[in-house]
Amino acid sequence: MRGLGELEAKVMDVLWSADEPLRVRDVLERLDTGRPLAYTTVMTVLDNLHGKEYVRRSKAGRAYEYTAAESREEVGARLLREVLYSSGDTEQVLLHFAESATPEESDILRRALRKGKSS
Template sequence: MRGLGELEVKVMDVLWSASGPLRVREVLERLDTPRPLAYTTVMTVLDNLHGKGWVRRNRAGRAYEYTASESRAEAGAKLLRDVLASSGDAERVLLHFARSATPEESDILRRALNRRGGRG
C-alpha cells in the first residue's frame, strides 16, 4: 500500500473519526486545514484514496458515500509490514526499533507480547 500525502492523511483522519459513511461535502466540512479547500479538491482526494485502496465508496443517490477500507490500526500495521518487507532485513529493523523505543513504546510492546504469550 502506498503512503499518503498531507491532505490525504487529513481526509483519512476525518473518515477514521466518523461513525458512518460520509459524502464529499461532509468530509469538506469536517476538515481542519489552514486554508479553505474547494469541493472538487476533496472529491479528487477521495477518488485518489479510493484508487489506492484506502477508502470504499458506495453510491447514495447521485453522490458517493465514503468509508475507510480498514481501521487506523489495521492500516498502520499494514504500512509497518510494508516497511519491514522492503527493508531486506526485518529482524535487524525490529531489533533496532526495540533498542530505540521510548519507555511508552516498550511498555506497549511488553503488554502485547505478554498477551500473545498467554494464548496457547
C-alpha cells in the first residue's frame, strides 16, 4: 500500500467521517481544500484511491458510491509497517523510534506490549 498525497488525504478524511457511502458529488461538496476543485479531479482521486485499495466502491445506479476500505488507524498501522519493512533493518528502525519516542508514546507502547503479553 502506497502513501497518500495531500488531496488524497483530504478525500480520505471525508470518507472516514462519513456515516454512509458517498458519491463523487458528495465528496466534492464536503471537501475543504481552500480552492475550487473540478468534479473530474475528485473522481480521478477516488479512482486512484480505489486502485491503491484505500477505498471500496459499489455501483449505485449509473454512479459509484465510495467507502473507506480500512479505518484511519488501520491505514496508519499499515503505512508504519511498510516503512519498517522497506528500511532493510526493522530492528534498528524500531529501536531508534523507541529511543526517540515522547513520554506519551512510550506509555502507549508499554501498555500495548503488556496487553499483547496477556493475550
